Amino acid sequence: MSGWTHHLIIAPILVPLVVAALLLFFDERQRVVKAMISLASTLILVVVSLALLRIESGPNDFDGVYLLGNWAAPFGIVLVLDALSALMLLLTALLSVAALVFSLARWHAVGAHFHTMFQLLLVGLNGAFLTGDLFNLFVFFEVMLASSYGLLLHGSGPLRVKAGMHYIAVNLAAALLFLIGVSLIYGTAGTLNMADLAARIPDIEPDRRMLMEAGAGVLGIAFLIKAGMWPLCFWLPTAYSAASAPVAGIFAIMSKLGIYIILRLTMLLFGEGPSAGFGADVLLYGGIATIIFGTIGVLASQALGRLAGFSVLVSSGTLLMVLGINDGAISSGALLYLVSSTLTISAFFMLIELVERGQDAGAIVLAVTMEAYGDADEDEPEEGDGVTMPGTMAILGICFAACGILLSGLPPLSGFIAKFAMLSAMMGTGAIGVPPTATVWVLVILVILSGIAALISMTRAGIRTFWSSLEGTVPRVLVIEIVPVMFLLFLTLALTVQAGPAMQYMDTTIRTLSNPKIYIDAVRNAAVVPDYDGAASTGTGSK
Amino acid sequence: MELVLATAIGVMTGCGVWLILRPRTYQVIVGLSLLSYAVNLFIFGVGGVKTNVPPILVDGVPTSTLADPVPQALVLTAIVIGFATTALFLVVLLASRGLTGTDHVDGRNEPK
Numbered sequence: 001m002s003g004w005t006h007h008l009i010i011a012p013i014l015v016p017l018v019v020a021a022l023l024l025f026f027d028e029r030q031r032v033v034k035a036m037i038s039l040a041s042t043l044i045l046v047v048v049s050l051a052l053l054r055i056e057s058g059p060n061d062f063d064g065v066y067l068l069g070n071w072a073a074p075f076g077i078v079l080v081l082d083a084l085s086a087l088m089l090l091l092t093a094l095l096s097v098a099a100l101v102f103s104l105a106r107w108h109a110v111g112a113h114f115h116t117m118f119q120l121l122l123v124g125l126n127g128a129f130l131t132g133d134l135f136n137l138f139v140f141f142e143v144m145l146a147s148s149y150g151l152l153l154h155g156s157g158p159l160r161v162k163a164g165m166h167y168i169a170v171n172l173a174a175a176l177l178f179l180i181g182v183s184l185i186y187g188t189a190g191t192l193n194m195a196d197l198a199a200r201i202p203d204i205e206p207d208r209r210m211l212m213e214a215g216a217g218v219l220g221i222a223f224l225i226k227a228g229m230w231p232l233c234f235w236l237p238t239a240y241s242a243a244s245a246p247v248a249g250i251f252a253i254m255s256k257l258g259i260y261i262i263l264r265l266t267m268l269l270f271g272e273g274p275s276a277g278f279g280a281d282v283l284l285y286g287g288i289a290t291i292i293f294g295t296i297g298v299l300a301s302q303a304l305g306r307l308a309g310f311s312v313l314v315s316s317g318t319l320l321m322v323l324g325i326n327d328g329a330i331s332s333g334a335l336l337y338l339v340s341s342t343l344t345i346s347a348f349f350m351l352i353e354l355v356e357r358g359q360d361a362g363a364i365v366l367a368v369t370m371e372a373y374g375d376a377d378e379d380e381p382e383e384g385d386g387v388t389m390p391g392t393m394a395i396l397g398i399c400f401a402a403c404g405i406l407l408s409g410l411p412p413l414s415g416f417i418a419k420f421a422m423l424s425a426m427m428g429t430g431a432i433g434v435p436p437t438a439t440v441w442v443l444v445i446l447v448i449l450s451g452i453a454a455l456i457s458m459t460r461a462g463i464r465t466f467w468s469s470l471e472g473t474v475p476r477v478l479v480i481e482i483v484p485v486m487f488l489l490f491l492t493l494a495l496t497v498q499a500g501p502a503m504q505y506m507d508t509t510i511r512t513l514s515n516p517k518i519y520i521d522a523v524r525n526a527a528v529v530p531d532y533d534g535a536a537s538t539g540t541g542s543k
Numbered sequence: 544m545e546l547v548l549a550t551a552i553g554v555m556t557g558c559g560v561w562l563i564l565r566p567r568t569y570q571v572i573v574g575l576s577l578l579s580y581a582v583n584l585f586i587f588g589v590g591g592v593k594t595n596v597p598p599i600l601v602d603g604v605p606t607s608t609l610a611d612p613v614p615q616a617l618v619l620t621a622i623v624i625g626f627a628t629t630a631l632f633l634v635v636l637l638a639s640r641g642l643t644g645t646d647h648v649d650g651r652n653e654p655k
Contacts, residue, residue, distance in 0.1 A: 180585060
């Protein structure tokens with residue numbers, strides 16, 4: 001990667017940031033213009049992240065280090081692009097296109113500055129995926145959280161404000177833990193650069209090592225709150241089900257951000273050396289507890305929104321559990337599961353709103369959304385740019401069935417392939433003739449049971465929604481609302497058809513991650529760009 | 544010096560934790576503010592407590608006698624972000640008070 005393409009790395013942060021600022025200049029009434037600009041930005045992000053993914057999976061060496069302000073690595077902040085962050089960037093971009101298109105039907109009009117907050121959320125997410133510096137991670141985390149507060153409250157209503165208040169309080173407390181963890185690590189290791197930190201960890205004296213590990217533990221709690229590990233997850237189902245549909249759709253990636261950072265830091269900092277395997281047990285047992293709690297929640301949920309919220313927990317629990325075992329082949333299956341379950345849950349959150357539109361009685365969530373529609377319908381003549389679909393129920397039903405199949409991990413869609421990859425790797429962990437350990441059996445049983453639970457509750461909800469609707473009212477669904485859902489489900493189909501190359505990519509990703517030396521060397525050896533006139537950098541380059 | 548700093552951080556953290564476990568929104572926000580002050584002091588502390596040493600490089604003066612500038616930069620960022628998010632929380636708190644008619648964190652208290 002050389003020349004101008006190198007600067008593509010910073011585009012996922014700069015493009016939404018500039019667009020968010022630009023959108024502030026437009027009056028709230030120029031909704032169409034704002035929507036078009038916002039949509040253009042997310043489409044650019046898709047193109048950019050596809051390009052980055054191609055570069056990363058190409059034959060070139062690891063060369064995705066971007067020195068901000070042209071300062072060498074431990075002194076300046078770096079952005080690092082590797083196969084994992086490229087994958088997460090693409091996933092974020094795809095989800096954001098779907099959520100944004102969905103919101104154009106009505107949701108972006110029920111409050112002020114929807115598009116600005118949406119773009120800032122993307123800034124935070126993309127920045128957190130790219131950054132190679134712990135404190136910079138905090139800043140991007142806060143950018144993301146601050147805009148997510150706004151988005152969660154978008155549309156207002158008592159239920160949303162109440163859920164939002166809990167969400168904000170929990171996340172503010174988590175941010176403080178984040179700071180304590182970061183400063184403890186800085187106090188003991190003397191650096192905040194992730195690569196530099198990983199290189200220095202073996203040299204920390206034993207009496208300070210404990211303090212460093214305490215810092216890492218406190219830091220980990222902050223991410224586990226975001227990822228929704230039991231018992232840090234009680235805010236999650238309420239907050240996600242209270243959010244408006246497109247917002248919940250993009251929130252699906254936020255819990256995966258917690259997983260991503262835990263994956264990155266454990267592989268980088270605690271892969272080898274005297275602190276190897278630090279926190280693995282917490283992840284394993286925490287993941288087991290989370291998946292059990294999530295499964296019970298899925299079975300107990302009456303409202304579809306809560307069902308989706310608990311599905312987020314099941315997916316987080318599965319991933320945490322796998323991170324706890326930290327075995328290469330299982331982890332690459334888990335990465336596929338991460339992509340597949342994020343796409344599914346995002347599609348499901350948006351689908352729920354369309355399905356529930358047809359039900360008059362029932363869920364509490366509905367009461368809030370109905371109220372929001374009431375406000376929106378009054379002054380929204382421009383929204384009729386789509387047609388009411390014939391055979392709406394059939395299409396909704398097919399999408400719902402697809403979500404059920406994906407969530408429970410039945411063939412033929414990508415949920416099955418991801419779970420199969422994980423399970424077969426788990427069963428294969430013992431050498432030939434050696435049976436898998438008891439822990440592995442527990443994990444296998446839990447993964448299967450959580451799938452069955454998802455199947456039971458999806459079937460139950462499906463029968464209640466599609467077969468026994470009391471009045472038989474067909475919800476009014478616009479084309480631009482159902483298309484994003486179908487787009488996301490189509491992506492899972494594509495993931496199924498292209499499972500071979502996808503698994504190969506995940507394998508490469510995990511192999512790169514489990515050799516932290518590649519990352520460390522790339523960041524430490526990243527060369528500063530010489531002055532524009534080619535003169536030696538004597539510090540007097542500007543005349 | 545260390546003892547005073549540690550006591551201050553400990554007392555503020557203790558008060559902050561107690562307050563954020565209270566059922567009134569105003570107490571929660573005061574608790575969060577206290578916690579963030581404690582965290583800010585803590586960040587100063589990890590750089591090493593020194594008096595009368597500026598974080599400025601001077602020729603001939605060994606770097607070990609300098610104050611570490613990084614925690615100060617971190618604190619500055621943390622203060623700005625902390626204020627912004629606390630202000631945002633205050634707005635939500637007021638909205639919740641207006642919508643539910645109570646300042647209970649669950650919005651479920653008996654109306655007065």
